[in-house]
Amino acid sequence: MRLDARRNRDLLLATARDQFARHGLDVPLDQIAKEAGVGNATLYRHFPTRQALVGEVFANAANLLAEASAEALATEDAWGAIECYFERILELVAADRGINDLVTRAVPTASGLLGISRRNAATVGSLVARAQEQGTMRADVVTMDLLFMFGALxxxxxxxxxxxxxxxxxxxxxxxxxxxxxxxxxxxVPPVGEERLDRMFAELWAADTPADTPADTPADTPADAPPSAPPSA
Incomplete structure (x- = not known):
């Protein structure tokens, strides 16, 4: 990659990270390009879709969440692990609206981020089971109870x-x-099922996404790009 192309890519990533953190994942891509001081065509040369940009921006966040999961699962006291695990996630979420969207909404496929919600559910499920075995968590709740309420928080x-x-x-x-x-x-009443929770978050995403910018295609088609595809590299 040429030096100027690398500079533009790094600038776009830094700008996207800031915009997502302040406004969430629905920030128009042309706004990111404008804030970075480059054209829309330049943005799409580096990141053909919103998912590609989100995946790059939040790759490190996925690693942080994986580390929090591993640390919680290695802790003997399950209740203490639950408290620390959710505290770490909320510290990230409170400081970054993009991460908030990432962990609470059915975000369309983004490279490297597919397993976040499933890993989180598996971690919470393991901790709930252990806490119930240790007698510190009530026996009539299920993993989805905790995930449902945590998502709302x-x-x-x-x-x-x-x-x-x-x-x-x-x-x-x-x-x-x-x-x-x-x-x-x-x-x-009985708990919500996992499939219903996924559907609820999917509907939440659909309701927040403008109708003319579907989440699985570039949300902002650059004016100088061919209508059928993003600009070539």
Whole structure:
């Protein structure tokens, strides 16, 4: 890659990272190009789709989440592991709206990010099972109960952090207290199934995505690009 092309690519990544962090994953791609000081055609030469750009920007975030998962699973005290695991995720989510979208919405396929939601669900499932075996988590809850409520808490974070950056810690503590053994009140209805949770997040994504910019195609077609394909390399 030529030096100027490498510079443009790095600039686009840095700009996208900043824009996603501040505004979430639905930022128009032409806005990213404009903020980076390059043309739309340059953006699409390096990142033909939104998914390609998202995958590059959040590759490190995926690694951080994987590290948090491995550390939690290696901790003997399951309840302590649950607290630390969700605290680490919420620290990331509270500081970055893009990561918030990544962990709470059915984001279209992005390179390197396919396994995030499944890895998170598997980690939480293992921790829930161990905490129940150790007697610290009530026996009548399932993994989807925790994921459902955690997702709702994550989606409220942008508003909460505007009030106070650490406000999420209060509500995480309240949420987790409801799962402790001593909470013990009978639950009135059955839990949501995993497939329904996926569908809910998929519908959330569809509702937030403009109708004329489907998530599996470039959201902003550059004016100087051929109509049938992004500009050639």
């Amino acid at each position: 994550c989606r409220s974070l942008p508003a909460a952090t505007e009030l106070r950056p650490d406000l999420w810690r209060r509500y995480l503590a309240l949420l987790l207290d409801g799962f402790r053994t001593r909470a013990g009140h009978p639950l009135p």
